[in-house]
Amino acid sequence: MSTQKRSPSALGGVRSTRAKRRRRAAGTFNINDIAEKAGVAPATVSRALNGYADIADATRERILKLAEEHNYRPSARARQLARGRVETVAFVLPATTRHKADPFLSDFLDALASALSAHDYDLLVATVADGEPETEVFRRLVAARKCAGFVLTNSRDDDPRITLLQEMKVPFVVYGRANVADDYAHLDMDNAAGLAGMVDHLAALGHQRFAYLDLSEQATFARLRRQGFDAGIARNSVAQDQVAYVSVPHTSAGGQTAVARLFDGGDSHRPTAVVCPADVVAIGAIQALSARGYQVGRDVSVTGYDGVPLGAFTAPPLTTMSQPTAEIGHRLIEILFKVMNGADPATFNAILKPTLVRRESDGSPTLVGAARSHG
């Protein structure tokens, strides 16, 4: 029933006369061609190209020149097969961010790919098919030996990908922390410090009434940012009843509805600073506030987190915490290589501090009450 191909013997009497010939790739040279032209054995070409010492200088140069002339490079597939290695690292586009137009991805992938290519490794990008469990992709890639390691982002609490990869004993490195034990290699931004720092900044400006647009997302970073915010509130001695929390989805619309909830009710206790744990949310908040006649940065302060490029071009430009995307990518790969070389993953847990990018969406709250320019 499931038989699809017939062995050629059943295809009729096409008995070709040319006996042994096999297919050979057309335009490209292989090691035998080079060897023949150089008048040496293939093994010699291989060793010459790989820098073995037992090749006479004259021979080596002849071979190198020939390879150069014909733009010859050993087939990556054949080489890796022979060496029993797989010089590829995979990045599976997180299913959760699908159709979310991640503006960091381009820089991030650029960084991953360039860091990898410094080691002569390649970057494989895969996706999760609709309806397929995310872990299946990892299973497939590993079983077909398509990669030697993985880079993960968007780690969640109790991330099944982490469990699976540990169980399969495949090297990987995570950007961000999941909630499980710290026994895997990871690199993270100090989300908590970032948000606490933002509160410091706003408190120094004089703010005493805050709103925090808590991400309803089930992600570790969301929890940590919230914790950082709380810590900032505490260490700046802001009264607890001066802080409003609104839970929002991780979208611009989230920022807008939060503003509606916070500012459309009674006038009392409106926050002077709206702290958003994500730029997209902040952008929505700014828009909703502007629409209500507030001049953001003067009447109300709004801050973001992430440093998305377009934050520089909102009106007003967004004050935020930014993360060095390219550096993160490079460091992840460095860590991954150490793990692939046998280092204990649990020893890698670097934390990078984000930096405050002050633009114009924040300011001193002294003018509050002078709001509503028109509308």
Place this chain on the structure above:
Amino acid sequence: MSTQKRSPSALGGVRSTRAKRRRRAAGTFNINDIAEKAGVAPATVSRALNGYADIADATRERILKLAEEHNYRPSARARQLARGRVETVAFVLPATTRHKADPFLSDFLDALASALSAHDYDLLVATVADGEPETEVFRRLVAARKCAGFVLTNSRDDDPRITLLQEMKVPFVVYGRANVADDYAHLDMDNAAGLAGMVDHLAALGHQRFAYLDLSEQATFARLRRQGFDAGIARNSVAQDQVAYVSVPHTSAGGQTAVARLFDGGDSHRPTAVVCPADVVAIGAIQALSARGYQVGRDVSVTGYDGVPLGAFTAPPLTTMSQPTAEIGHRLIEILFKVMNGADPATFNAILKPTLVRRESDGSPTLVGAARSHG
């Protein structure tokens, strides 16, 4: 001088007693293991897994079950080597967009990867190293037989990548058109129709005084958009002296400086519609206009092009032409497969029409002159 490795014989008298043993990957199964467990020859396993008809149903099922149990899949590298194929397509991150935070990339790559995986192909993402000529990357990838084809974006007039790939006879498909002869497979948005359509839209709203922020970029799409704009102006019988052209870089800052040039001079002949051939530029323009007290969408109309996600969250939200990123990705791959299977590249030249996404940055110009709400 360049000798780095010594052949082990020179390493001293470590003469190991275990004679023939070679390295074998540790945890994973190979076809021989499965064959052994099934009590058949490796060739039988291979044919069973590949759906050949000359395998007894009982045998096939036994093998399939075993493979399933051990999560066995043939090594992609070995298989492709044996078959003489390379089931990988490469996408080289365009050096020109580096650090530009392309928000479309995530959806685009997602589409490419998922379309490819439907054919059991992989997506390889590479970058151009600093200072390296872009074509070198393609040369390398081809020479090392790391991919069977390429997807190109950001095509430029007289694109050297296209010339090179044609010359090397490597299949590829281009998103966008370059200026050279149409003898390669490509897919493009109808940039001209898009901009002409935008002019139609604005003219229908009543606009008669236009500004066009022409992209100073040397890209084909920039030229085509300009042409489309001109065509729209002509077919809507707008007087030529009612149209101002400003050449700007493809950035938000470009939009801002253009507005300064257009609106900071004498009051006469200010445009009622500012047509931008890119959303980023439009966003800069909106910001500059807002800063000058104009209410965009009422006092002045601003339109973009591209459909960047954040355009929905500017203040006001941006009216633009949007392109179906995911569909583009899928169709590119379909075309590429046809080309890889021998179809004539020149026969592929599909054009997709963009669709108008009307938001709030445009409107009827009736209120012009009532501008400057404050400032």
Place this chain on the structure above:
DNA sequence: AGGGTTGTCGAAACCGCTTTCGCTCAAAAG
């Protein structure tokens, strides 16, 4: 019963490369 089919499978060659091992021969040593 004998010869021709079929249906199943295994042996072997090969894909393009790496690496071990041992051979050869000239130079150095005795």
Place this chain on the structure above:
DNA sequence: CTTTTGAGCGAAAGCGGTTTCGACAACCCT
């Protein structure tokens, strides 16, 4: 002048698969 040595290279065995081809039963038909 022999022996040792070591530099330089080739033969061959793999890596993990695929595919051709032929072998060998078991079946079918006179």
